[in-house]
Amino acid sequence: MNYEAVIGLEVHVQVKTRSKMFTRVAAGYGHEPNTLTDPVVLALPGTLPLMNKAALDAIIKAGLLLGCEIAPVCKWDRKNYFYPDSPKNYQISQYDQPICLCGTVEIELPGPARNVMGEHKTIPLTRIHLEEDVGKLNHGATDSLVDYNRAGTPLMEIVSEPAMHTAEEAYAYLTSLRATMIYGGISDCDMEKGQLRCDANISIRHVGETKLGVKVELKNLNSISFVRDGISHEIKRQLAVVERGGTLVQETRDYDGQTGTSQSLRSKEMAHDYRYFPDPDLMPVQVDEAWKQRLRAECPELPFDKQRRFLEQYQLPYTLTSVLVWDRTLADYFEEAAKLSGKPQAAGNWIANDLLRELGAAHHALADSKVRPAHVAALVQLVDSGAVLTNAAKEIFVEMFATGEQPDAIADRKGLKAAPTDVGELEQWCCDAIAANAKAVDEFKAGKESAINAFKGPVMKAAKGKANPKVIDETLRRLLAAQG
């Protein structure tokens, strides 16, 4: 009997705001414990929540980027439970009226080869709602320590439909979703800082069955790779249970990415009873067309749309686009260099290969690079005009990266320009080369275009490798044509 896996993801994304969701104390990561609290965060008696406008802007923008319907009115509810990471003993969330409904995430699956685009799919979303994050528990041997810095940080929960079937799809979904959130400036989505967290609901069923099987919730998937590995592991575990005649139970399992194993979390004595009810302290949110319109105007082009445009507009190879489009700053950088140089592919190659390699080696961000798009464009033009040869250009690039000097100045200073400037000398070498290879002359004249390359080696050798290949090519053609 054939089985298929059904996967739905619940992704929590921290919204990048200066202050918290319902109070104005600063939000942030990496601060000394319990230095980002105030009476609202600590739920001291008499405090009242006040919405953060920027967090609402961010979630509406996220919804627009993902093609969600934005609810004209939404409200806040209290989710009641006792846990030491939540000082109020309830979390303000959205229960039955989330701000964003439906929507989709476009994904790309791995292609047959690295340089071939893979299949694209559209994964439907159920909803996105806004809530507040909880504090952080640090578990010790005999007790736990609570840091409330994170408590009250705006947090979006993005819920997908159970519409994915493989670990690869889940991986592609998270990659795309993460890039979309970063593009929109909604979150930095750094999983190490807990800015993006993912739980997966996984079940298996017979192929052709439409009902969902018994669901296992997989928690603690704290890197995108762990999501893929964890889901893959869980699907195999479920299949193994069924194949040996066992029964799957609904449970929550904890995945350990280091060991690649999962274990059932202690089952709860009774089902959660959160007793949601509307928060009496918070008035509803009303979103009108003008608000949406204003945010729509701020929405950037999404990575896959950009990729399609780069393929079409700049005629870039797929591999190059897949390096350039996933980082918005890098894509913008490329477009500037492409426009300044007029040679998109050459500019793209310098950026994707040399610039990224140097940045990586120096542990620099693109924003800190002394090589700006104008430098790249100038170098592309130097090479294109034949003034600088490729190997010399590579040397110039490294120097340019270190100093920020213009490539032309570096070429002059280091004597890296193609030589000779003596046209007469070059012409003599070309004549010698033609005279020495009658066979190639005949072939060239018979229409074999590549035969011209046979003359170039001797000329370059005579020039000690410093001649301008473009000038050699032009001179050879002129001399061959003159022979009639």
Added chain:
Amino acid sequence: MSSAPQLDIDHVAHLARLALTPEEKAKFAQQLGDVLHHIEQLKKVDVTGVEPMAHAAPVFNVWADDVAQPGLPVELALKNAPAQRDHMVVVPKVVE
């Protein structure tokens, strides 16, 4: 008149993390039962055509701009903590 829905006082007490004596259970079961009974009566009101609402006044979009303000000094923030260590609140070991 319909009777009040079943009230599981043990479940309610557990959710509120309250340890009640048998006398308290009887007392609060009676009181909460009365509240539920009252809700049952409210349910009989014809609300056809009335939008559900959580607030009496139609006020929307009460917010503030995202401008960070200083919070509490950590010593003050932890002043009510029954126990603290390393500037954090000590709680019984919790593992879900």
